[in-house]
Amino acid sequence: MNLSEQQIERYSRHIILPEVGGKGQERLLAGKVLLVGAGGLGSPAGLYLAAAGVGTIGIMDADVVDLSNLQRQVAHATPDVGRPKVESAAEKFRAINPDVSVRTYRERLTADNALDILRDYDFVIDGTDNFAAKFLVADACHFAGKPYSHAGILKFDGQLLTVLPGRTACYRCVFKAPPPTGAVPSCSQAGVLGVLAGVVGTLQATEAIKFLLGKGELLTDKLLVYDALGANFRKVPLRRNPKCPLCGEAPAITELRAEAAPVCACKPGEVCPV
Amino acid sequence: MKLTINGAVKEAPDALSVTGLLEHRQVKMPDMVTVELNGVILERGDFGTTVLQDGDRVEFLYFMGGGRE
Numbered sequence: 001m002n003l004s005e006q007q008i009e010r011y012s013r014h015i016i017l018p019e020v021g022g023k024g025q026e027r028l029l030a031g032k033v034l035l036v037g038a039g040g041l042g043s044p045a046g047l048y049l050a051a052a053g054v055g056t057i058g059i060m061d062a063d064v065v066d067l068s069n070l071q072r073q074v075a076h077a078t079p080d081v082g083r084p085k086v087e088s089a090a091e092k093f094r095a096i097n098p099d100v101s102v103r104t105y106r107e108r109l110t111a112d113n114a115l116d117i118l119r120d121y122d123f124v125i126d127g128t129d130n131f132a133a134k135f136l137v138a139d140a141c142h143f144a145g146k147p148y149s150h151a152g153i154l155k156f157d158g159q160l161l162t163v164l165p166g167r168t169a170c171y172r173c174v175f176k177a178p179p180p181t182g183a184v185p186s187c188s189q190a191g192v193l194g195v196l197a198g199v200v201g202t203l204q205a206t207e208a209i210k211f212l213l214g215k216g217e218l219l220t221d222k223l224l225v226y227d228a229l230g231a232n233f234r235k236v237p238l239r240r241n242p243k244c245p246l247c248g249e250a251p252a253i254t255e256l257r258a259e260a261a262p263v264c265a266c267k268p269g270e271v272c273p274v
Numbered sequence: 275m276k277l278t279i280n281g282a283v284k285e286a287p288d289a290l291s292v293t294g295l296l297e298h299r300q301v302k303m304p305d306m307v308t309v310e311l312n313g314v315i316l317e318r319g320d321f322g323t324t325v326l327q328d329g330d331r332v333e334f335l336y337f338m339g340g341g342r343e
């Protein structure tokens with residue numbers, strides 16, 4: 001791949017970095033990242049990946065933009081209310097950078113479609129909004145052998161973990177199974193500071209970019225916990241759990257299956273306030 | 275004894291089990307907390323029988339989801 005003059009100008013602040021350079025920029029342009037969820041985390045992650053010139057970005061989301069999303073889901077704007085999130089996000093990503101090929105999947109990740117879709121990508125960003133989906137992303141990436149960035153946000157806190165399946169501690173090494181429905185409050189019940197999605201989502205994008213570049217130290221075998229009120233970042237060291245039901249010595253999970261039906265607190269006919 | 279809990283040094287009664295510590299620290303929804311002791315994730319079934327020692331590093335890790343559920 002040869003960078004055009006326009007590309008050399010567009011990516012000049014990357015190219016000047018010895019750790020990136022022209023070669024690194026070409027790696028980004030050849031890179032393929034899947035965003036599972038185009039909401040709070042997927043929006044900032046995708047905007048920065050597009051700006052960075054990650055050549056292929058997949059966006060997977062079944063929902064439409066709701067007014068209550070706009071407090072944090074920065075890929076969507078007021079005129080997008082009611083539009084499919086994948087359409088709205090794809091438009092923004094393409095507008096930032098026409099180098100990027102954006103693929104949209106207006107569906108949920110399921111045990112049936114996951115492996116087919118993941119196959120085409122180098123790195124997966126978990127920007128899902130519920131535990132069943134988070135566990136499904138973790139399981140699907142394990143069976144597809146795809147590295148991923150897990151993240152969660154709630155109230156004033158966020159946390160994330162990068163996983164290289166079979167090599168570093170996975171989501172299930174720490175959290176074995178989804179909590180019972182309703183046991184852990186959601187952002188729609190408990191609230192979330194909108195900017196947290198930006199902090200954590202851009203950290204996820206940083207992990208994807210470092211992975212594609214092959215530079216630096218990934219957030220593997222450690223959970224990064226961010227406490228916005230305390231202005232505190234902590235890294236909790238993790239190691240692979242031999243009793244992990246997914247990647248342990250005698251795993252209980254040997255094939256991809258749905259952990260639990262997606263649960264939605266909305267009444268029929270209501271738009272999900274995600 | 276002194277324990278390092280989520281990065282901060284805290285005083286706790288001697289010979290406390292992990293279950294005892296969850297009560298002592300008044301951890302909300304203890305059934306939902308993952309406990310890591312000195313870098314190792316504990317099995318929930320071992321919380322009652324695992325006795326903490328001075329200087330132990332304990333991490334309480336919480337589920338953090340997203341918009342829904």
Ligand SMILES: [Zn+2]
Pocket residue numbers: 169170171172173174240241244245246247248
């Ligand atoms: Zn594991």
